[in-house]
Amino acid sequence: DGGITQSPKYLFRKEGQNVTLSCEQNLNHDAMYWYRQDPGQGLRLIYYSQIVNDFQKGDIAEGYSVSREKKESFPLTVTSAQKNPTAFYLCASSLRGEFYNEQFFGPGTRLTVL
């Protein structure tokens, strides 16, 4: 089955800790994205990558970091510098990086800071 997976589904973190959210796709897509969604709000773009070893900041990159060492993987690290990290995090991929390409989303990771 082709698709995009995220793990874990739920994640709890103590203040001051860094955490890494996993995102893997086997769709052979070039582009991958990370979004953050707060309750009752839309999605905001954190980072995106159009190709391996390259990525760009989105609207709200501060306090986050990413890497794209492999085409199928795009992990997101939420650092202690992120002031309000509790949110629903969604990873997506698309065949290519142009924004009209359909994005396929993973099931999401709900991060709670205790």
Added chain:
Amino acid sequence: LAKTTQPISMDSYEGQEVNITCSHNNIATNDYITWYQQFPSQGPRFIIQGYKTKVTNEVASLFIPADRKSSTLSLPRVSLSDTAVYYCLVGDDTGTASKLTFGTGTRLQVTL
């Protein structure tokens, strides 16, 4: 990037046709219009995309007037399972660092 404006919420009865309009006054020549659907605690799902005139697929139709400053997503005979948030996006093919956002979308509530 073109900013979009949608109604915050809409209500409908099951079996009715629902039309959700999105305004994008400063749409650029290369911009496409894309609609996504999101259920609670899930990622959005692509519904339909268009550039001009009308596009239809098995779940929806998208109407785009000649000036392209707005678009209307039409859902025929909605059911309870169509209760979701619908997002209108406008994006182009430049591939440059972009502020692509899904906004707050339109929350559609379908009841019996």
